[in-house]
Amino acid sequence: MAHPVSPLAPKSYPDLPAIEGVRFATAEAGIKYKNRTDVLLMAFEEGTVAAGVLTRSKCSSAAVDWCRAHLPGGKARGLVVNSGNANAFTGVKGRESVELTADYAARALGCSTAEIFLASTGVIGEPLPAEKFAGVLDQAATRLAPTPWIEPAKAIMTTDTYPKLSGAVVEIDGIEVKINGIAKGSGMIAPDMATMLSFVVTDMPVSAEVLQALLARHVQTSFNAITVDSDTSTSDTLLAFATGKAAVEPLTTLDDPRAEVFGAALSDVLFELAIHVVRDGEGATKxxxxxxxxxxxxxxxxxxxxxxxxxxxxxxxxxxxxxxxxxxxxxxxxxxxxxxxxxxxxxxxxxxxxxxxxxxxxxxxxxxxxxxxxxxxxxxxxxxxxxxxxxxxxxxxxxxxxxxxxxxxx
Amino acid sequence: MAHPVSPLAPKSYPDLPAIEGVRFATAEAGIKYKNRTDVLLMAFEEGTVAAGVLTRSKCSSAAVDWCRAHLPGGKARGLVVNSGNANAFTGVKGRESVELTADYAARALGCSTAEIFLASTGVIGEPLPAEKFAGVLDQAATRLAPTPWIEPAKAIMTTDTYPKLSGAVVEIDGIEVKINGIAKGSGMIAPDMATMLSFVVTDMPVSAEVLQALLARHVQTSFNAITVDSDTSTSDTLLAFATGKAAVEPLTTLDDPRAEVFGAALSDVLFELAIHVVRDGEGATKxxxxxxxxxxxxxxxxxxxxxxxxxxxxxxxxxxxxxxxxxxxxxxxxxxxxxxxxxxxxxxxxxxxxxxxxxxxxxxxxxxxxxxxxxxxxxxxxxxxxxxxxxxxxxxxxxxxxxxxxxxxx
CATH class of the missing domain: 3.10.20.340 (ArgJ beta chain, C-terminal domain)
Structure with missing residues (x-):
């Protein structure tokens, strides 16, 4: 399974800053990989809004179905990502695994299951033993921290040969607003949408509707403009979370001139992450x-x-x-x-x-x-x-x- | 350039029979390859009809354009195929090469240029030095013979690792009617249409319209139902020639019940040739x-x-x-x-x-x-x-x- 690191890998990784309102922990659930983290738990403070773009595959994974059902609510308190098993094409068992995982996470974070978002990546068709997350998520919830961001980037890797991170700091109303993003993806990469997984967090106070609109716009020139092998995944998931902790007026309409400024920074982060996926394309040398x-x-x-x-x-x-x-x-x-x-x-x-x-x-x-x-x-x-x-x-x-x-x- | 023969190659090749009304010769024009034949000249007796299916590429080769222009005439006296250079994306020079080649062939066979069909396969974008065909075609015309069919199959190969032949003999009105076919193709193979080149000859007396209709029907489940690499060629050409020398009543309408019998035999030949292209797909082991x-x-x-x-x-x-x-x-x-x-x-x-x-x-x-x-x-x-x-x-x-x-x- 260990493949040589892409010759196109960066020489160093950005040390992304803490973003108020989000903390995370990674853990080893042993789903498929040994001696490495394979679960990410991310916790958001109350008031965090969510937006997302999901695969258009007709055979989407159970986790994608879950996110599709809960994105309209627009509220997020937690995110659980596991690598090593995609929980795709797993039928009734797949839906049960997803419900069980959301239940564990909701209890660990003290919120409702509808506020938990999920993503899985790895083998398609193998049932995901969600029981393995039980103690793991509880324990992870006791270790939540705002940094270092390279840890979640590592925990979500599959055939990736290097972790993918990107961040932007943009001045809005004289305040520094932050956007941090991580991604994983290397094969089964094609529009739409070619990520396979990416998670972006910002402290910008922005409505779920505006965040969704900006995400949909800028995915076109980033994750939807890359291809490694023309194969579209069943699990592609891009989620954006806004904790709203930056001390600026909320952005609630696209007519607000700040939407352009914030959108441009978001676009930069998405583009850099997407290019990382191409540069870590399976076997890529150019x-x-x-x-x-x-x-x-x-x-x-x-x-x-x-x-x-x-x-x-x-x-x-x-x-x-x-x-x-x-x-x-x-x-x-x-x-x-x-x-x-x-x-x-x-x-x-x-x-x-x-x-x-x-x-x-x-x-x-x-x-x-x-x-x-x-x-x-x-x-x-x-x-x-x-x-x-x-x-x-x-x-x-x-x-x-x-x-x-x-x-x-x- | 020499690659190992496909493990899926047949153990032996069919010894196809002579078909009255067609003779051929191969030659070494040295377009690209050394020490192998790279030109095929086929001569048809007067009264031979032609039908064909050509690539749908928007960047078709000069030879494909030539065939498209002359197929409506429905009459054939000669076919020239060269391997090593596709004469595709060669602009004005490409059109001049095609006209020159047809001119050489028409003079060598004593017919009009409109009765000459052409196909080229090999590198795209390199000008084809048609002058090299001058003496070659004249000389080939003095050596025309009705067998062995493996020689034309060999002369049209590029990255193919083995020659591709298929034949059928079908009884119509108590007479044995023959259909012989050859093909080349290994990479840049995808519908429509995936050949790259195939030529079928029969002694069945059949109108150009019926031959065209049967060809169009049976290409769907043969050359249009294969893919090696999803890449569609600029040069794909399937041509069928009917010399009409078999002593049976001409087939002039699809309502004739013999159209089914003849069509089934034609379908068998096309299918076997198409499968050979897949079995010789570049790098194929299965x-x-x-x-x-x-x-x-x-x-x-x-x-x-x-x-x-x-x-x-x-x-x-x-x-x-x-x-x-x-x-x-x-x-x-x-x-x-x-x-x-x-x-x-x-x-x-x-x-x-x-x-x-x-x-x-x-x-x-x-x-x-x-x-x-x-x-x-x-x-x-x-x-x-x-x-x-x-x-x-x-x-x-x-x-x-x-x-x-x-x-x-x-």
């Missing part, structure tokens, strides 16, 4: 930004960018450091979106490799090959049809992906 | 038939089957001989088609692994693991919603695919 411009619409540009970013042939070529723009043409062609072969232009970085439907006159094989040796690549396709544009972020497809996934369950 | 039943419609069943067959996580699990039905659930869930998690049943072969949305009560891990060691696997998903059904054929995803495609162009 991060690739696929830009499509000149499409008939933004939606069309997005579908073409995703077709390129999902193509096994494009991704293996990038792994081989081959500027194989012929495969990019193929991926544009198969997207089924308006495209005119003879207007296409393709750039790797700033290097024009093709224009007007054929190899560019000044194509420089040596310069292009040198560019492909980089760890962060930009691939731009210009369609020449309109103003539509979009970017999708992905990684290369290597032997590492096969090794990790050809022997995952056993 | 052939997988994905059956979906109980969907709301056949089209819905097909989209779910394709979602499963295209999933990198399902395919790597199969490579690892892991009956990871959790990933099958994931792939059903991401298809976006009607599905009720709690009605799903999944079988590997005859082994029921999941039913009613959870692991089957009698699930036998040992028996399932033993089944997964086989070379030909059947995976069946029952949705329990309606009568829709479909099957998609694919292969596993292994290190071999990465090796082949991470260093293809160089």
């Amino acid at each position: 991060q690739v930004s696929v830009h499509v411009e000149g499409a008939v619409s933004d939606a069309s540009a997005f579908r073409i960018a995703k077709s390129i970013a999902d193509s096994p042939l494009v991704k293996t070529a990038i792994a081989g450091e081959d500027a194989n723009w012929g495969r990019v043409v193929m991926a544009v062609g198969k997207a089924g979106e308006p495209a005119d072969r003879d207007k296409l232009a393709i750039r790797f970085g700033d290097l024009l490799v093709a224009r007007n439907g054929e190899r560019a006159a000044g194509y420089d094989e040596a310069a292009t090959s040198a560019y492909m040796k980089g760890e962060e690549l930009e691939l731009t396709v210009s369609l020449g049809l309109g103003d539509g544009r979009a970017t999708v972020y992905t990684c290369d497809l290597t032997h590492g992906y096969i090794t990790i996934n050809g022997d995952y369950r056993s | 052939q997988v038939s994905v059956h979906v039943e109980g969907a709301v419609s056949d089209a819905s069943a097909f989209r779910i089957a394709k979602s499963i067959a295209d999933s990198p996580l399902v395919k790597t699990a199969i490579a690892g001989e892991d009956a990871n039905w959790g990933r099958v659930v994931m792939a059903v869930g991401k298809a976006g088609e009607p599905a009720d998690r709690d009605k799903l049943a999944i079988r590997f072969g005859d082994l029921l692994v999941a039913r009613n949305g959870e692991r089957a009560a009698g699930y036998d891990e040992a028996a399932t693991s033993a089944y997964m060691k086989g070379e030909e696997l059947e995976l069946t998903v029952s949705l329990g919603l309606g009568d829709g059904r479909a099957t998609v054929y694919t292969c596993d995803l292994t290190h071999g695919y990465i090796t082949i495609n991470g260093d293809y162009r160089s």
Whole structure:
């Protein structure tokens, strides 16, 4: 199970600050992994609001169903996340596990089960023995602390090779408002929505409705704009919690100019977390930004960018450091979106490799090959049809992906 | 470039019979490969009709554009296929190459250029030096012969590890009518349409309209029902030629009961060729038939089957001989088609692994693991919603695919 740490991992991790109104503890429940934490309990003070975006899979997990049922309430007092078992496709037993877990957590934190949010990640189809959480959650509740944030980031990892954290501090009404986020995800990553799990906490006083609207907006250019392997998880969950402890006036409408400021900071955190998921994509050795411009619409540009970013042939070529723009043409062609072969232009970085439907006159094989040796690549396709544009972020497809996934369950 | 022969290759190849009205020769034009044939010239006697199905890529190759322009004429006297260069995304030069090639062939065979069909396969984006065909086609025209059919099958190979042939002899009006087919394809294989190239010849006297209708019908359950890597080629071409030399009454309407008999034989040939493409899928070690039943419609069943067959996580699990039905659930869930998690049943072969949305009560891990060691696997998903059904054929995803495609162009 132990795979080499991604070569794209950061050299250090941010030391995120405490956020008033939230404390947490991690524990070892021994669900699947040994000698590592696999449960996260997060406790929110009264008045915390919740928002979330969940997988669109038709086979969503029991925990996702639970969150979907309780998000409209908009109130949160606790979050329980376990790694090692997704509690997905587990039928009646799965629903019972979820209810039992919520019950344990509600008792440990002294709140109602409707205020508990849940997420699970790991193997699909194995029943989750929630009894194992009984003493574990009670005990964790006695150790709640506001830091260090790297601990929850570690406890939710599965095939991730490094913990993923991001934070922002934004000045609103002269007060420093904080946003901290953690995420896990490495494989089974594709819109919508590609996280697999991410949790963001802020002390901003914001209504559940505004938080939900900002989250839905900014997920489009972050978690919904990444793909590792085109496979959408049954468990994808992004939850945001606002404790409201910052001493500023509550944000209750999108018309409030502060919504833009707060939203931009939230967007930064979501984007950084999403990019971490790509950089820790199973077997990844390169991060690739696929830009499509000149499409008939933004939606069309997005579908073409995703077709390129999902193509096994494009991704293996990038792994081989081959500027194989012929495969990019193929991926544009198969997207089924308006495209005119003879207007296409393709750039790797700033290097024009093709224009007007054929190899560019000044194509420089040596310069292009040198560019492909980089760890962060930009691939731009210009369609020449309109103003539509979009970017999708992905990684290369290597032997590492096969090794990790050809022997995952056993 | 030389990769190990697929472990799923046949032990021997069929010795297809001569078909009256068609002769062929292969040659070495040295377009890309050394010391092997890379050009096929096929000559048809006057009266031969043609039908075809071409890629739906928006970036189709110059040769595909040529065939699309000339298929409505319905008449064929010659076919030129080259391997090593796809002549795709080659702009004006590509169109000039195609015209030059058709001109050479028409002169060599003494017919009009409109009666020449063309196909190219290989690298995308490199200009094709058609001048190299000049003497080659003239010389080939002096060596035309009715057998052996394995030679054209070999000349059109690219990353294929074995030549692909299939033949049928069907009795119509007491006369033996023949259908011979060849195909090439290994990667960049996905509906529609997944060949990449296939050519079928029959001596059946059949109108171009009926041949086209039968081809379009039977491609749905053959080349359009396979996927290796979800990538659709710019060059996919299936052409059928009928010399009309068999001494039976011409088949000119689908209402003729003989259309069923002839169509069934044609279907067998197309299906066998398509399965060969899957069995020679890049890096393949296992052939997988994905059956979906109980969907709301056949089209819905097909989209779910394709979602499963295209999933990198399902395919790597199969490579690892892991009956990871959790990933099958994931792939059903991401298809976006009607599905009720709690009605799903999944079988590997005859082994029921999941039913009613959870692991089957009698699930036998040992028996399932033993089944997964086989070379030909059947995976069946029952949705329990309606009568829709479909099957998609694919292969596993292994290190071999990465090796082949991470260093293809160089």
